[in-house]
Amino acid sequence: MVFIADWEDFSVKAWELASKSPATTRYTLKLLAHKAQLVLKVTNNRETFRYSSQHLEAEFNKIKTFGLTLTRLLTKAADTRKASKHHKKQA
Numbered sequence: 001m002v003f004i005a006d007w008e009d010f011s012v013k014a015w016e017l018a019s020k021s022p023a024t025t026r027y028t029l030k031l032l033a034h035k036a037q038l039v040l041k042v043t044n045n046r047e048t049f050r051y052s053s054q055h056l057e058a059e060f061n062k063i064k065t066f067g068l069t070l071t072r073l074l075t076k077a078a079d080t081r082k083a084s085k086h087h088k089k090q091a
Helices: 007-020 056-090
Strands: 026-032 037-043 048-053
Touching: 007 037, 007 048, 007 056, 026 056, 037 056, 048 056
Parallel strands: none
Antiparallel strands: 026 037, 037 048
């Protein structure tokens, strides 16, 4: 697991990972309330990148936007897999 302290580096690495293998990539977002910390992790079972922030108000919007964009990318990959399986069954 690679911990990345800089948001820009993390977002680039995570996006590259998700683009390279969207079918196996997943991400988690956790709020550690007792530490007032937000933790974001992206993995594809071979590589894992982790980012955490204690500046919740300052970084919440960019983390939310990143999560929504990543969800769209991963959902399109899942839809493509389902469509190809359905097409193979009909053939």
